[in-house]
Amino acid sequence: MPEFWLVAIPATSKIRHWTRPVKLGYGHPMAERKFLGEVYGLATPDDTRQFYDSWAESYDSEVSENGYATPARVAEALARHASSKEIELLDFGCGTGLSGLALLRAGFTNIDGADLSADMLKGAAEKQVYRRLWQVDAGSPVPSSYAAIAAIGVIGSGAAPAEVFDAIFESLRPGTLFAFSFNDHTLADPEYESRLHAKTANGSGRLLFQEYGPHLPGLDMKSNVYVIEKT
Numbered sequence: 001m002p003e004f005w006l007v008a009i010p011a012t013s014k015i016r017h018w019t020r021p022v023k024l025g026y027g028h029p030m031a032e033r034k035f036l037g038e039v040y041g042l043a044t045p046d047d048t049r050q051f052y053d054s055w056a057e058s059y060d061s062e063v064s065e066n067g068y069a070t071p072a073r074v075a076e077a078l079a080r081h082a083s084s085k086e087i088e089l090l091d092f093g094c095g096t097g098l099s100g101l102a103l104l105r106a107g108f109t110n111i112d113g114a115d116l117s118a119d120m121l122k123g124a125a126e127k128q129v130y131r132r133l134w135q136v137d138a139g140s141p142v143p144s145s146y147a148a149i150a151a152i153g154v155i156g157s158g159a160a161p162a163e164v165f166d167a168i169f170e171s172l173r174p175g176t177l178f179a180f181s182f183n184d185h186t187l188a189d190p191e192y193e194s195r196l197h198a199k200t201a202n203g204s205g206r207l208l209f210q211e212y213g214p215h216l217p218g219l220d221m222k223s224n225v226y227v228i229e230k231t
């Protein structure tokens with residue numbers, strides 16, 4: 001098993017007593033692969049699934065140590081606009097379940113989850129916040145039975161393509177809600193927000209909430225959180 005060593009060699013005499021080598025065992029956070037620096041370049045659904053399968057074990061710790069704030073922001077925004085906390089709610093792209101936990105903390109009680117990555121779904125199952133969990137193929141139809149769908153950190157650069165926005169929106173029945181986020185990388189590509197603007201412009205969607213705020217403060221990244229109603 002590989003071992004990683006960090007040897008501090010201070011430049012000044014004041015801190016020369018720090019020169020003792022510090023052994024970082026395998027599994028130490030500083031010795032682990034970091035995925036956040038790689039995620040925004042994924043190209044195909046297969047690349048995306050394999051990438052998240054590899055990330056699943058360390059995903060929670062890596063995003064949490066960077067202050068992952070978007071799930072709570074989306075969950076609270078949805079809670080403000082939902083007719084009840086007992087609605088049937090799908091956490092689409094639920095990953096390891098951090099978004100489901102945020103939805104539960106916001107008061108929702110009937111949450112199902114779906115994701116592309118089987119290994120991310122294992123983490124979601126361990127959190128015990130979902131009634132049902134299942135694996136989806138990229139491009140497979142989104143169920144039309146839900147009163148609200150959340151896609152938290154899912155659509156955009158580093159995860160699902162813009163077509164997934166339309167697939168979720170088309171699955172919704174009139175009066176139901178779609179709560180989602182676009183991070184800074186996604187906002188930089190007009191392809192994503194233009195899909196939302198097209199729905200509000202043609203009257204098929206009504207924007208109930210939009211707020212720009214913290215996403216991964218540890219990386220100085222922000223996101224827009226939205227809630228739209230299918231009209």
Ligand SMILES: C[S@@+](CC[C@H](N)C(=O)[O-])C[C@H]1O[C@@H](n2cnc3c(N)ncnc32)[C@H](O)[C@@H]1O
Nearest residue numbers: 052093094095098099115116117152153159160
């Ligand atoms: C950044 S993670 C967010 C996970 C979770 N919602 C959260 O807030 O922690 C993105 C998730 O989207 C999933 N994903 C990417 N493309 C997808 C697609 N086309 N359909 C369903 N899930 C997808 C990935 O497997 C991954 O679990």
